[in-house]
Amino acid sequence: MSTPGLLLQTEQLSRIYPSGDGSITALHPFTHTFAPGLTAVVGPSGSGKSTLLNLLAGFDTPSGGAVRVGGTDIHTLGEAGRADFRLKHYGFVFQSHNLVAILSAQENVEFPLMLSGVPPRERRERARALLSDVGLEKRAHHLPSHLSGGEAQRVAVARALVSDPAVLLADEPTGNLDTRSGQVVLELLTRPARAGKTVVLITHDPDVAALADHHLRVRDGEVHAED
Numbered sequence: 001m002s003t004p005g006l007l008l009q010t011e012q013l014s015r016i017y018p019s020g021d022g023s024i025t026a027l028h029p030f031t032h033t034f035a036p037g038l039t040a041v042v043g044p045s046g047s048g049k050s051t052l053l054n055l056l057a058g059f060d061t062p063s064g065g066a067v068r069v070g071g072t073d074i075h076t077l078g079e080a081g082r083a084d085f086r087l088k089h090y091g092f093v094f095q096s097h098n099l100v101a102i103l104s105a106q107e108n109v110e111f112p113l114m115l116s117g118v119p120p121r122e123r124r125e126r127a128r129a130l131l132s133d134v135g136l137e138k139r140a141h142h143l144p145s146h147l148s149g150g151e152a153q154r155v156a157v158a159r160a161l162v163s164d165p166a167v168l169l170a171d172e173p174t175g176n177l178d179t180r181s182g183q184v185v186l187e188l189l190t191r192p193a194r195a196g197k198t199v200v201l202i203t204h205d206p207d208v209a210a211l212a213d214h215h216l217r218v219r220d221g222e223v224h225a226e227d
């Protein structure tokens, strides 16, 4: 029960930040169609990787150009429309898990479904299934503070995937994890890619990049597709 992918595209997408008297071009105009599967984004610190991801997510507003998801220019939607669109079509995983501290693992995974108005029973079942997929059914009622870093990040992955999003964006999701936990989280992120979803993963780790189907290299705000 998986919705078909929606094509993620950028067209002359750019971002300029004001800086002192002048400005920094954090992203030079970038036109790209993200093929379904796993795209790794690599590049040195400060090169513009997070800037690109935040624009793809609609968290930040471009200085020029567009981001299209299934043909919809997300920046024409308005704030509320964009939030709704994100809830339906996107999943996010960040370097830190960003779980809600006062909610259990299960409630954290249910949270996006609650916001989309999924009835309680269905959202409980879906959250349980996802927690089981990430191997955490026994931790369902634990608070984030009672989980290891690796477990908390697996809950964050379950939360990102519970709405079966077409687009999954991850910004250094294994950056705070030990090698073994990082591998588990990565394995979980490659699954939707295999199922035809578009997964965009920022990483410093060459081993991680080696797992990807497609590669983008960012340098001084210029993005180049390597394959």
Ligand SMILES: Nc1ncnc2c1ncn2[C@@H]1O[C@H](COP(=O)(O)OP(=O)(O)O)[C@@H](O)[C@H]1O
Binding pocket: 017, 018, 019, 024, 026, 043, 044, 045, 046, 047, 048, 049, 050, 051, 052
């Ligand atoms: N909100 C901001 N305001 C001003 N400059 C920013 C902002 N965010 C990022 N930058 C600048 O844009 C460039 C790219 O940053 P970033 O996308 O975070 O790089 P990366 O994720 O590759 O480490 C850097 O020079 C950074 O200082």
Ligand SMILES: [Mg+2]
Binding pocket: 049, 050, 051
């Ligand atoms: Mg970054």
